[in-house]
Amino acid sequence: MAATQEELEFLEGRHLDSEKTASLSQHSVKRSSTIKKTKRKTLVRDSKKSQSSDLKPLLSFEEGFALMMETAAKDLTASDVLDDLLKGLSAVDRILETGNKAVEFSERDGITVIVKVLQEIVRDGDIAAECCWIMSNICTRDDLCEKVIEKGGPRAVCGALERHKTVQVQHAGLAAICNMVILEENRALLCDLGILQALVNAIDRCPHSEWVVFTAAQVVQNISGTANLCHLVLQADILRKLGQFVEVMFDHDDLLQSVCWTTSCMAFALDNSNRVAMYEDGAITTVLKALKSSSTHPGVQFTGCSALSNLGRAELLLEKIAAEGGVELLIAAIRSHERHQGIQAIAYRTLVLLCDFDIALTIMRNLELEALCNKSLQMFPSGPVVPEAEEVRRRLVAFGRQQSGFKKCVLL
Numbered sequence: 001m002a003a004t005q006e007e008l009e010f011l012e013g014r015h016l017d018s019e020k021t022a023s024l025s026q027h028s029v030k031r032s033s034t035i036k037k038t039k040r041k042t043l044v045r046d047s048k049k050s051q052s053s054d055l056k057p058l059l060s061f062e063e064g065f066a067l068m069m070e071t072a073a074k075d076l077t078a079s080d081v082l083d084d085l086l087k088g089l090s091a092v093d094r095i096l097e098t099g100n101k102a103v104e105f106s107e108r109d110g111i112t113v114i115v116k117v118l119q120e121i122v123r124d125g126d127i128a129a130e131c132c133w134i135m136s137n138i139c140t141r142d143d144l145c146e147k148v149i150e151k152g153g154p155r156a157v158c159g160a161l162e163r164h165k166t167v168q169v170q171h172a173g174l175a176a177i178c179n180m181v182i183l184e185e186n187r188a189l190l191c192d193l194g195i196l197q198a199l200v201n202a203i204d205r206c207p208h209s210e211w212v213v214f215t216a217a218q219v220v221q222n223i224s225g226t227a228n229l230c231h232l233v234l235q236a237d238i239l240r241k242l243g244q245f246v247e248v249m250f251d252h253d254d255l256l257q258s259v260c261w262t263t264s265c266m267a268f269a270l271d272n273s274n275r276v277a278m279y280e281d282g283a284i285t286t287v288l289k290a291l292k293s294s295s296t297h298p299g300v301q302f303t304g305c306s307a308l309s310n311l312g313r314a315e316l317l318l319e320k321i322a323a324e325g326g327v328e329l330l331i332a333a334i335r336s337h338e339r340h341q342g343i344q345a346i347a348y349r350t351l352v353l354l355c356d357f358d359i360a361l362t363i364m365r366n367l368e369l370e371a372l373c374n375k376s377l378q379m380f381p382s383g384p385v386v387p388e389a390e391e392v393r394r395r396l397v398a399f400g401r402q403q404s405g406f407k408k409c410v411l412l
Contacts, residue, residue, distance in 0.1 A: 061101050064091025065110065072113045076120050082127060085117070089130040096137040106144050110134075111151050118156040125164040132157055132172035139179035145186070154180060154190055161198045167209045170202040174215040181222040187229055195219070196236040203241050210252060213245050217258040224262045227269035234266065234274055234281075243286035250293040253300055260290050260303035267310035275314040284311060284320055291329045301333045302343050309350040318353055322360040327351070331367050334376065341385055344376055348388035355395040370396045 067088030074081045118131040139145040161173040199216045206212040287307045294300035312318045330347045337343040354360040373393040
């Protein structure tokens with residue numbers, strides 16, 4: 001359950017050189033951002049097939065690939081050609097989803113064909129979605145993702161997202177983009193192609209699709225791992241839009257964790273004026289809602305506490321965090337995850353920042369945080385929890401003495 005020291009340092013905002021920060025962000029995001037094709041409609045159709053055709057065996061990869069290559073070279077406006085093309089694409093995609101045949105698909109020029117089809121298909125959303133899913137699967141491999149980029153895959157997907165406004169295409173297209181931007185070197189290119197606006201459009205078009213919203217959040221999470229792109233994310237107003245879904249989709253822990261991670265990365269990378277702008281867009285409220293909604297989820301608690309810590313680098317926002325219930329939620333995270341070293345350390349670190357305010361210290365005393373510090377120090381006698389918990393305890397003791405001295409003066 002313990003976070004790695006590198007993850008802890010990165011999310012706390014401690015200094016890391018740019019190369020180390022980039023590799024850490026890529027590694028951490030990559031574990032959670034390969035989009036799986038869950039809960040999606042099977043995109044196979046054939047208006048001419050009989051009732052008994054459902055019993056026919058599925059096409060093999062070889063059969064599907066041959067059918068895809070053959071039909072892609074024909075007139076893509078003929079309905080019978082499109083039906084056969086979709087059959088071939090679906091067969092290929094089914095095999096690629098298992099992680100097999102991706103290299104062979106690339107070596108046989110499959111990527112070029114997929115890009116061509118995606119560029120030329122104007123009205124058929126089923127085919128566009130299937131092409132995007134194939135790209136998504138191909139891009140789970142870094143070496144093949146580079147080939148997709150070289151052959152114009154990003155521009156083709158962005159065009160499909162603009163032409164086809166259905167949930168199926170928006171979900172599949174964003175999944176492909178998400179896997180492309182796992183590689184940091186691709187992120188600026190995708191931003192230049194207008195992917196941030198495409199994310200906004202997708203959320204606006206499909207506000208009731210949790211998979212579109214979640215995939216959009218994963219794309220933003222990946223992009224925010226590059227510090228010099230965070231201001232573009234802020235300007236695009238995506239974080240505020242995603243924040244609106246935290247309350248609606250409060251039981252979607254992965255979405256909440258993704259939003260909190262993005263908030264943390266952005267608050268770490270941006271300056272104080274932009275942190276204040278994030279607050280005005282509802283960042284603190286969103287994080288506090290996430291912490292409250294997913295109190296037992298370690299990922300949400302870790303990234304949420306980290307987001308508060310990085311937002312708190314702007315002193316003005318520390319008072320906002322305290323006034324809006326942040327102290328109580330940080331202490332609740334410590335109590336609920338007493339064996340999670342990462343959560344303990346980042347929560348105490350944020351509380352250290354809040355110790356500059358009497359209102360926060362009063363809440364800490366009322367919630368018996370000093371005793372909790374002692375318990376945490378017993379649980380973790382060494383490591384990153386120790387300096388943070390000891391500092392909180394020291395500040396609480398000093399505040400208690402100050403308050404006692406004040407009361408004596410009043411009595412006299």
